Amino acid sequence: AQKITQTQPGMFVQEKEAVTLDCTYDTSDQSYGLFWYKQPSSGEMIFLIYQGSYDEQNATEGRYSLNFQKARKSANLVISASQLGDSAMYFCAMRDNTDKLIFGTGTRLQVFP
Amino acid sequence: KAGVTQTPRYLIKTRGQQVTLSCSPISGHRSVSWYQQTPGQGLQFLFEYFSETQRNKGNFPGRFSGRQFSNSRSEMNVSTLELGDSALYLCASSRAGATNEQFFGPGTRLTVL
Numbered sequence: 482a483q484k485i486t487q488t489q490p491g492m493f494v495q496e497k498e499a500v501t502l503d504c505t506y507d508t509s510d511q512s513y514g515l516f517w518y519k520q521p522s523s524g525e526m527i528f529l530i531y532q533g534s535y536d537e538q539n540a541t542e543g544r545y546s547l548n549f550q551k552a553r554k555s556a557n558l559v560i561s562a563s564q565l566g567d568s569a570m571y572f573c574a575m576r577d578n579t580d581k582l583i584f585g586t587g588t589r590l591q592v593f594p
Numbered sequence: 595k596a597g598v599t600q601t602p603r604y605l606i607k608t609r610g611q612q613v614t615l616s617c618s619p620i621s622g623h624r625s626v627s628w629y630q631q632t633p634g635q636g637l638q639f640l641f642e643y644f645s646e647t648q649r650n651k652g653n654f655p656g657r658f659s660g661r662q663f664s665n666s667r668s669e670m671n672v673s674t675l676e677l678g679d680s681a682l683y684l685c686a687s688s689r690a691g692a693t694n695e696q697f698f699g700p701g702t703r704l705t706v707l
Contacts, residue, residue: 514693524682526698533694572637579650581627582686582696584637 483508483577487585494563502558502588504573514576515556521569563592598699606705612673615702619687626668631682680706
């Protein structure tokens with residue numbers, strides 16, 4: 482069965498430091514996509530970054546980068562130079578072969594001054 | 595370009611009532627997916643509509659239904675509400691064939707008393 486695992490319920494990071502949020506996935510499909518979303522307390526899911534299973538280079542979007550290790554089935558999110566506004570829930574998700582998203586349980590990130 | 599919009603943002607209903615939630619996708623997006631988010635079950639896929647047809651369905655009872663109109667706007671309906679239906683209902687849209695995107699709306703927070 483396809484599954485996303487986020488083992489860190491909560492993470493703390495000091496402002497301006499980098500932080501890595503872990504995500505591992507399980508699938509037997511050869512073609513799949515991996516997403517990271519940020520969910521502030523308002524509830525909206527904000528798209529951060531996408532990695533396709535055939536993409537050879539790690540995806541980057543501004544301060545966000547995805548450390549994609551296909552053999553290990555991991556897709557960790559790296560946030561560089563954390564800001565107070567980065568405090569939120571972060572969800573890793575996988576697009577399965579029916580095109581629906583399967584989400585992990587999320588990691589609550591708190592950035593402190 | 596306007597994002598995904600959902601109405602209403604907040605809703606309070608009592609057990610046994612029915613409710614209809616609305617989602618307007620980003621202009622040009624023809625796929626609309628619905629997700630339920632609860633503290634206990636996390637984010638779960640409800641269904642997806644494409645060109646007015648339900649293309650994919652999650653594991654929810656028949657009380658949950660939806661439809662899509664010719665302008666790609668979608669509605670979901672929950673009949674005979676139960677306390678456990680209290681959740682944040684999120685809608686996401688994407689372009690046809692765009693496997694690397696799913697943009698979410700702000701959600702509708704439903705409380706069943």
